[in-house]
Amino acid sequence: QLSLFRFTVKRPFSTSHSSVDSEEIKKFQLLAHKWWDEEGEYAALHSMNDIRVPFIRDTLLSMSSNYHLGNPLSGIKILDVGCGGGLLSEPLGRLGASVTGIDPVEDNIRTADRHKSFDPVLAERIQYKSSSLEEIVEESMETFDVIVASEVVEHVADLEMFIKCCSQVLKPEGSLFITTINKTQLSYVLGIVVAEKIMGIVPEGTHEWEKFVSPEELERLLESNGFSVRSVKGMLYNPLSGCWSWVQSRSLNYALHAVRAGAPRYAPHATDTLPETDVQQHSATAGTAG
Secondary structure, eight states: OOOOOOOOOOOTTOOOSOOOOHHHHHHHHTTGGGTTOTTSTTHHHHHHHHHHHHHHHHHHHHTOSOOOTTOTTTTOEEEEETOTTTTTHHHHHHTTOEEEEEESOHHHHHHHHHHHTTOHHHHHHEEEEEOOHHHHTGGGTTOEEEEEEETOGGGOSOHHHHHHHHHHHEEEEEEEEEEEEOOSHHIIIIIIIIIIIISOSSOTTSOOGGGOOOHHHHHHHHHTTTEEEEEEEEEEEETTTTEEEEESOOSSEEEEEEEEOSSOSSOOOGGGSOOHHHHHHHHHHOOOOO
8 A cells, every 4th residue: 555654773862763754644644535436546556456465365375275265364464564544454354364454644544444344344354553564563573474565665765674674573484465666767757757747547746766666676675684585576557447467577566475584583492493494395385376
């Protein structure tokens, strides 16, 4: 989801654990009531569910031997970072997952809470918090099986800090799913000039090209922070049909799946870990579907 997470390295005597851009907060607050308008500013995010939800679901199912008919993600704890109005949290909840959605814009959380309240099943499976990722790290160490950061990292000021926080709240061998925009000349022309300024597919001023990140750079940051990147897939939005599709090229949008290293951060019990050879074998066979 479009979000506004900005991170700073903690300084001595600082009273703040994270920094959120106040100008972006104001910008997104003005749109908070429009999250569930499928024809409005967030139409492209609604239709992105057609490919991002199956990508998450099928990847997780390919890594698990447990399958719950009707609720394939039952028993899986997911953190949706930058959840906005809950556009991705809700379909993941309907698949059986227990979802925590966080976003620093309180109006987004109010919108998300209100919308889920119409469905008693979702009301039980999803909880929302007005929070940044950094703010929940201490209370959520190694809590989640999955983190989803969809259309978020291009709004982050300190991407390495963000990834470190993801690693801290993920369980060993937990999955991280990211969708974002590549940093190319084409993404500037189509993602900002055409999409924002000419066609109005997303609100003008939503993105800053300088914050876009290439899959190579994102993979480097993930690998250096204890993640193994399993899959990177190109995505393309057709503004005429309003549909997303998987494509070979990653020059515009892409989706990435990475897995946190399996070694627990703290001293484990003897039965908690697999021998290294087994871990390597597991890593080699835990592919992605779709």
